[in-house]
Amino acid sequence: MARGPRGCWTVHVAGAGVGTSYGYRADGPWHPPTGRFHNPAKLLVDPYARAIAGPSGWHRACEGGQGTPDPTDDAAHKPRGLVVDDAFDWQGVAPPRTPWADTVIYEAQVRAVTAGHADVPEQLRGTWLGLAQPAVIEHLQALGVTAIELLPPMQAWNEQHLVEQGLVNAWGYGTIGWFAPDSRFAAGGPGESVREFRTMVRELHRAGIEVLIDVVFNHTPEGRVGGPLVSLRGLDGASYYASNDDGPVDFTGCGNTLDLQHPRVLQLVMDSLRWWVQGLGVDGFRFDLAPALARVDGCFDPGAAFFAAVEQDPVLAGVKLIAEPWDIGPGGYQLGHFGPGWAEWNGDFRDVVRRFWQGERGAVPALATRLAGSQDLFAGRGPLASVNFIACHDGFTLRDLLSYSRKRNHANGEANRDGRNFEHQRAWGGEGDDVGDETLGQRQRLARSLLLTLACARGVPLLSHGDERGRTQRGNNNAYCHADERVELDWGEGSWADAMQEFTQQAFALRRALPPLRLGEHLTGEPPEDPDAVWLGPAGPLTGSDWSDRDRKALGLRLAGAEPVLVLLNANEEPTLWSLPDGTWTLRLASGPAEVRGRSAHLGAQTAAVFTAAR
DSSP states (O other): OEEOTTSOEEOOOTTOOTTOEEOBOOOSOEEGGGTEEOOTTSOBOOTTOSSEESOOBOOGGGOOOSSSOOOOOOGGGSOEEEOOOOOOOOTTOOOOOOOGGGOOEEEEOHHHHHTTOTTSOGGGTTSHHHHTSHHHHHHHHHHTOOEEEESOOEEEOBOHHHHTTTOOOTTOOOEEEEEEEOGGGOTTOGGGHHHHHHHHHHHHHHTTOEEEEEEOOSOOTTOSTTSOOOSHHHHHHHHHBOEETTEEOOSSSSSOOBOTTSHHHHHHHHHHHHHHHHTTOOOEEEETTGGGGGEETTEEOTTOHHHHHHHHOTTTTTSEEEEOOBOSSTTOBOTTOOOTTOEEEOHHHHHHHHHHHTTOTTOHHHHHHHHTTOHHHHTTTOGGGEEEESOOSSSOOHHHHTTOSSOOOGGGTSTTOSSOSOSSOOOTTSSSSOSOHHHHHHHHHHHHHHHHHHHHSSSEEEEETTGGGTOOOTTOSOOTTOOSTTTSOOOSOOHHHHHHHHHHHHHHHHHHHOGGGTOOSOOOSSSOOOTTEEEEETTEEOOGGGGGOTTOOEEEEEEOSSSOEEEEEEOSSSOEEEEOOSSOEEEEEESSOEEEETTEEEEOTTEEEEEEEOO
């Protein structure tokens, strides 16, 4: 083994062909105060391994410790890198390269989507190949989905507290292999993980669906100092993990933070991103806790080396880049502060739309701004920088948002302390599903209203898997540690599921059919001067004083175009009668009772509706 001029070690192992498994052992100084944990008794995963096989979680023998090195050899309890065959036939299928303006994202966890699907062969359920099955692809196409965003697909590791309780890191936010598709989802075992992932990408591309992946470059499952030696800490913890004069820093809530100021750490990230594009065919990335990747001396810096490296990289020039724009460090909420070429998860959109439909006072002015593309946040980048969502993997499902007033996370083993306490949730008619038909009908109507609002907003819409079928986690709003029926998409027949799916398909078909809902850069969300966009209340155009009415719970928007569009949103718990703008208006879709009555429109309680008129 030789050490190069830039501090990188290299070795050539003769005869290490396809199928060879391997790990590293690092001998050197043991000095925890400076982040050095070299212990040759501990087998370490190659962070560059293309596939990884073996145990997938903590074992006592893997402990790191802060005192003297643990002499216990843990090779029997550690995963290993696996040499794989790199040949693959893409069959000439090209990436779809869907424009941002036409993009509809479906966030999904691979196992949860396919585990219960009767039309997916049993041996493929919960796998990469399961997602590539015709029944799943047809479902996505019917919804109007143009991109599937996979929860972290890289090889993950189960942390100590989960293993001790018999739980798993099902979401995968604990990466140990930044180049390896997670072998848990390979039907043919770890040696087939690369081929099967590529097959999934190829078949989704063939259907016109892009593949985006959630990536975790902010922390690792090695946890705090003293945690297990799995990979990076045992190789060179002093370089890979951020620290200051007081010791290691944690901007992630997971015990550590990777230090992308270090050139070798930044190189790992950039090499990984390029591999997933060039080698595995993905079309873009959602960066978990993205501010943590750009902290310089502890502070978020829009000029950080990470941004500069991504911006100048020719491989990444044509892919979609999405930031989760918050972490738990100082000044961690950075929504709107990422630069050109970046889109961002818009948590303000989520919260404002929820507030409006849950009946909270004073939400109308903020709702107008969010519907118009959040240009208070993304000025200079346009509405397409905003990834709009109502629900995602992190928090209540859409159905549970309307069914529970408090989280129910006891099964996570953290005494219900984990997960957010308040998400603008409201249990209409009582907790859970044991309510009458009238309450269930109200919840379904509100769920449809929330989805139709998402479909009508400027920006890039994101659906959370299963919300189109009323998926419930029984009030658990942090179900990251469960890989069972409580998080799976229920494909069985049911009135809620079938009706919601049909409505979701109609809502996004309408979005595709009506350009004014997708395009246009001039809406501001303020009382308008633009003749192409008019904000309305039930009595007509809104004036300055109308915007300050905190009891107002209805908002309309008329958009000009070859086929003018009228969007009416009534969050009142009683019907409203709207005065229609000039023109002959036709109802296209409504979440509840709605009809045109001459020069007026009648909307039922808590109903959203879209109308069009001939120009």
